[in-house]
Amino acid sequence: MRPLDRLYAAGFVVAWSSGFIGVELGTRDASAVTLLTWRFLVLALPAAAWIAHRRSRFAGRDLRLHLVIGAFAQVGYLSGVAFAAQLGVAPGVVSLIAGxxxxxxxxxxxxxxxxxxxxxxxxxxxxGLAGVALVVSVDGGGPVPLWAYALPLGSVLSLVAATVVERRTRPDSLGPIDALAVQFLFAAIAFTMIAAAGGYLRPAATPDFWAGVILTVVLAGIGGYGLYWAVVHRSGATVASSLLYLTPPTTLLWAWAMFGDQVTGRAWAGLAVTALGVALALRRGPGPPPHESSTAGYPGVTERR
Known part of the structure; x- marks a missing residue:
């Protein structure tokens, strides 16, 4: 990977991992669904203002495509993880399935x-998958419905589907900020409806809840998703997804530093194995890097000749 690509990759891992820390803070006094709802409600107003400002530049086809992408990447991915946690699936098990x-x-x-x-x-x-398994194998879980374990898998399939749709359709009339604004506004509407139906709409009036909202909005929401699509464009979908292996270990270290969570010897071994796996996965196969062969895979970036 080129130096700039490595910088994008590192930023993506840190930003994506911050979402789990934000959830840890925000769900101490509220449900995961409540946290996700207010995360997107905070984003809804600036997203709507941006869309109104840029609406003349939106092509109808690309707008519809990003509604589909947002349904998969935002609502589908996050709701699967949130409802799994709500039903009692241990975070380590969720991470392993997401792996x-x-x-x-x-x-x-x-x-x-x-x-x-x-x-x-x-x-x-x-x-890398073996390393993730080592990292999260120390987590246990109580009795939960068997079907609840399918929810994180549904989250994985949802984000994969979003990536495939974006790369195949290439909705280029929308820039990266335009695309995220559409997706955030759609997710705000969807999660508000889900939370209202389930009685999870009222926020908790505690510092931890709002700290979790801010963290998931700024780092995980804007930074995490923005950098994910940037890495997909510059280095390819397989590389972007392989970097997700680094998020459970990164989250583990972050929780250790911030909350004092214990890190066992097995977890440290998992960190080393995961790093080795990602290093191998980032090695390119034959052929030019994705960002050299095409620049049309990222919303708003068109090829210049």
Whole structure:
């Protein structure tokens, strides 16, 4: 990876991991659904103002596509994780299931996006998954409905679907801020309806809840999703998804530093294994890097000749 690509990748890992820390803070006094609802309600007003300002530049086709992408990447991904936590699925189990995403994305990228994956990258993906399993294996969970374990898997499939749709359709008339504004506004409406129906709309009047909202809005919401699509564009969907392997270990270290959570020897071993797996997965297969062969995969970036 080029130095700038590495910077994007590192920023993405930190920003995406911050969402789990924000959820830890925000759900101490409220449900995960309440936190997600207010995360997007905070984003709804600036998103609506931006859309109103830029509406003349929006192509109808691309607007509709980003509503679909937002449904998958924002509502589908986050609601699966939130409801799994609400039903009592342990965070470590959720992380382990979410760790399947790079493998699923590699298959989807090969099938739908013509992205070639080398044997070394596949080996790295498998090693990374083993490392994630080591990191989260110390977590346990109480009795929960069996079907609840399908929710994190649904989240994984939802984000993979969003990535495939974006890369195949290339809704280029919307810039990255335009795209996120559309997705945030759609998610605000969807989560408000879900929260109102379930009685989760009222926010908690505590500092931890609003700190969680701010953290998930600024770092996880704007930074995490913005950098995810930037990495997808610059380095490819498989690379972007492989970086998600680093989010459980990063979250573990963050929770250790911020909340004093214990990190066991097994977890440290998992960190090392995960880092090795990601290093292998980031090795490119044959052919030019994605950002050299095409610049049209990221919303709002068109090829210049």
């Amino acid at each position: 399947l995403q790079p493998l699923i994305m590699a298959v989807a990228a090969a099938a739908f996006l013509s992205e070639r994956t080398s044997r070394l990258q596949v080996l790295g993906l498998l090693i």
